Amino acid sequence: SRESDKPYGRWSTILIGPPQHNIAIVTAYIVCNTPITPDRHYTATYQQWLLVSRKGIKGHSREKAIKDLIQHITNLITQGNDVILMMDANSTRDANNSVLKEIHEKCGLVEFNLHQDMVIPTYRYGTQQVDFMMVTNKIVPYIAQGHIQEFGLICNSDHRSIIVDI
Numbered sequence: 567s568r569e570s571d572k573p574y575g576r577w578s579t580i581l582i583g584p585p586q587h588n589i590a591i592v593t594a595y596i597v598c599n600t601p602i603t604p605d606r607h608y609t610a611t612y613q614q615w616l617l618v619s620r621k622g623i624k625g626h627s628r629e630k631a632i633k634d635l636i637q638h639i640t641n642l643i644t645q646g647n648d649v650i651l652m653m654d655a656n657s658t659r660d661a662n663n664s665v666l667k668e669i670h671e672k673c674g675l676v677e678f679n680l681h682q683d684m685v686i687p688t689y690r691y692g693t694q695q696v697d698f699m700m701v702t703n704k705i706v707p708y709i710a711q712g713h714i715q716e717f718g719l720i721c722n723s724d725h726r727s728i729i730v731d732i
Contacts, residue, residue, distance in 0.1 A: 571634070571638070573617060574614055574617060574618075574631075575595075576594060576595055576596070576597075576614070576631050576634070576635065577592055577593060577594035577595070577635060577638065578592070578593050579591065579592045579638070579642070581647065587648070588645075588646065588647045588648070589647065589648050589649070589650060589705070590642045590647040590648070590649045590650070591650045591652070592635075592638070592639065592642070592649060592650070592651045592652070592653075593652045593653070594635055594651060594652070594653040594654070595610070595653070595654045595656075596628060596631050596632060596635070596653065596654065596655050596656050596657075596665055597609075597610045597611040597614055597627055597628050597631060597656060598610075598611055598628070598656045599611075599626070599628050599656070599657070602615045602626065602627070611626075611627050611628065612627075614627035614630070614631065615627040618630055628656075632665055632668060635669070636668065636669060636672050636673060639651065639669065639673045639675065640672070640673055643673065643674070643702065648701070648702040648704050648705050649673075649675060649700075649701065649702050649705075650699070650700075650701050650705060650730075650732075651669070651675060651698075651699065651700040651701070652697075652698075652699050652728060653665070653697065653698050653699075653700070654696060654697050654725060655696055655697070655698055656696055657696060658694040658695065658696060659677065659695070659698065666698055666700065669700060670700070674702065674703070675700040675701060675702060676700060676701060676702075676703060676706065677698055677699070677700050678699045678700065678701055678706070678709055678712060678730070686714050686726070687726075688714060688725055688726045688728070689724060689725055690717055690724040690725070691724065695714075697714075697725055697726065697728055698728075699712065699728055699730060705732070708732050709730060709731070709732055710731040710732065711730070711731050712728065712729065712730035712731070713728070713729050713730075714726050714727075714728055715727040715728070715729060
């Protein structure tokens with residue numbers, strides 16, 4: 567089955583597996599922590615803020631997205647699913663407001679670090695890794711290998727593709 571984050575488009579979820587063991591594969595996009603100002607109306611951050619503010623919700627759209635994603639993952643786990651999260655976090659793993667740390671603390675997901683000793687920039691115009699894969703602990707033993715691909719190898723994008731064999 568499939569789920570999405572309508573009308574925001576911040577993540578998409580596909581449930582796979584037999585009835586006794588379901589895996590939820592979540593692809594997520596967390597907006598940047600850019601200022602929300604009228605001159606930035608073309609950004610995803612501003613557009614998401616506009617949608618939530620129309621409902622009377624205050625605050626930055628990044629914090630709302632993180633909170634909602636954590637709730638979504640918590641619901642999936644509570645329903646008995648293991649989770650594979652592939653995410654453009656728009657922040658590094660060591661950032662003060664690290665999405666990875668918060669998801670780990672609140673949902674128990676662990677990062678599957680594809681290149682232990684290296685920092686591979688995953689955004690064409692950046693110098694750090696901002697795209698990550700996190701999984702529930704039960705998935706870790708089944709990961710055979712993973713790679714961060716060269717830019718444009720799988721699809722034309724300003725981000726590198728991350729692939730994993732399970």
